[in-house]
Amino acid sequence: MIQIEKLSKRYGDKVAVNDLTFTVAPGKVTGFLGPNGAGKSTTMRMVLGLDRPSAGRALVDGRPYAELSQPLRTVGALLDAKGTHGARSAYQHLRALAASNGIPDSRVGEVLGKVGLSSVSHQRARSFSLGMGQRLGIAAALLGNPKIVVLDEPVNGLDPEGVVWVRELMKQLAADGCTVLVSSHLMNEMAVTADHLVIIAKGRLLVDSAMKDFIAQHSCHGVLTRVANPQGLQDALAAEGIRNTRLPDGRIEAMEVSVEEVGRIAHSQQIAVYEMAPQTASLEEAFMKLTSQQTEYRAVLEAKQ
Numbered sequence: 159m160i161q162i163e164k165l166s167k168r169y170g171d172k173v174a175v176n177d178l179t180f181t182v183a184p185g186k187v188t189g190f191l192g193p194n195g196a197g198k199s200t201t202m203r204m205v206l207g208l209d210r211p212s213a214g215r216a217l218v219d220g221r222p223y224a225e226l227s228q229p230l231r232t233v234g235a236l237l238d239a240k241g242t243h244g245a246r247s248a249y250q251h252l253r254a255l256a257a258s259n260g261i262p263d264s265r266v267g268e269v270l271g272k273v274g275l276s277s278v279s280h281q282r283a284r285s286f287s288l289g290m291g292q293r294l295g296i297a298a299a300l301l302g303n304p305k306i307v308v309l310d311e312p313v314n315g316l317d318p319e320g321v322v323w324v325r326e327l328m329k330q331l332a333a334d335g336c337t338v339l340v341s342s343h344l345m346n347e348m349a350v351t352a353d354h355l356v357i358i359a360k361g362r363l364l365v366d367s368a369m370k371d372f373i374a375q376h377s378c379h380g381v382l383t384r385v386a387n388p389q390g391l392q393d394a395l396a397a398e399g400i401r402n403t404r405l406p407d408g409r410i411e412a413m414e415v416s417v418e419e420v421g422r423i424a425h426s427q428q429i430a431v432y433e434m435a436p437q438t439a440s441l442e443e444a445f446m447k448l449t450s451q452q453t454e455y456r457a458v459l460e461a462k463q
């Protein structure tokens with residue numbers, strides 16, 4: 159388990175993390191989301207003892223990271239994929255990490271196989287692509303067979319096959335009882351990976367909820383329909399208690415209803431239907447809406463003259 163308790167971090171005048179409290183439970187993948195500059199990496203760095211909190215504390219397995227005697231055996235982390243010694247081979251890099259944490263050499267070959275780098279294990283890490291570097295970082299995180307895994311943007315730079323692999327790996331770790339904290343910018347990716355969701359913006363907690371509750375609350379379904387008699391359809395929908403609006407182009411948007419239901423209602427009124435399309439507001443949109451007022455860095459598109 160990871161416990162974040164009233165955690166804050168200031169850099170001079172800048173408050174990067176602001177009075178954050180949440181718990182990351184075992185047996186689940188917890189997605190940690192927020193826009194650029196929200197404070198995700200800073201929080202993870204404090205969990206891993208790489209940054210000192212200005213206030214509050216972060217506990218790993220009930221203790222601050224600094225008090226763990228063989229930390230890689232308790233918590234594995236992927237923070238910066240370029241954090242490897244470029245002149246070393248993948249094998250040498252992992253062997254050095256294993257030696258400093260009392261982990262047998264045999265484990266190095268195992269994790270290299272697990273992340274698919276066995277065939278390049280003697281190449282210098284410097285020659286690795288971004289995706290291979292991510293795989294090596296994940297191998298390092300898994301080296302000590304830890305019960306807690308912290309991954310900062312693990313799918314960054316991975317090809318689609320790699321993205322699916324990381325997703326399955328995290329689910330497997332959670333199924334084995336591990337505590338998995340994974341940061342991302344991508345709400346849709348988290349929706350299919352994480353069981354629990356923590357969203358922060360400007361260092362503050364916005365959402366701490368089961369993923370299924372967040373999805374139920376924020377993905378709204380509707381149907382867009384073009385018919386011969388818009389007013390007739392609107393009246394019929396309203397008579398069945400279905401919220402709807404007429405768009406400027408005359409199409410009817412019905413909320414929280416299926417295509418089949420709207421089709422049945424139109425048919426019952428003998429209204430000719432020319433077009434129907436299901437509408438789903440994406441979770442990505444919900445995430446952007448939630449964080450839009452809280453975004454630290456936003457690109458400004460210049461209007462065309």
Ligand SMILES: Nc1ncnc2c1ncn2[C@@H]1O[C@H](COP(=O)(O)OP(=O)(O)OP(=O)(O)O)[C@@H](O)[C@H]1O
Nearest residue numbers: 169172174192193194195196197198199200201454
């Ligand atoms: N060492 C530092 N010195 C000064 N400011 C910092 C430092 N590290 C982070 N910050 C600032 O703290 C804020 C939070 O940064 P952080 O990297 O934790 O955000 P993030 O959510 O991980 O962002 P991203 O998604 O872009 O990686 C940012 O405004 C950042 O500029």
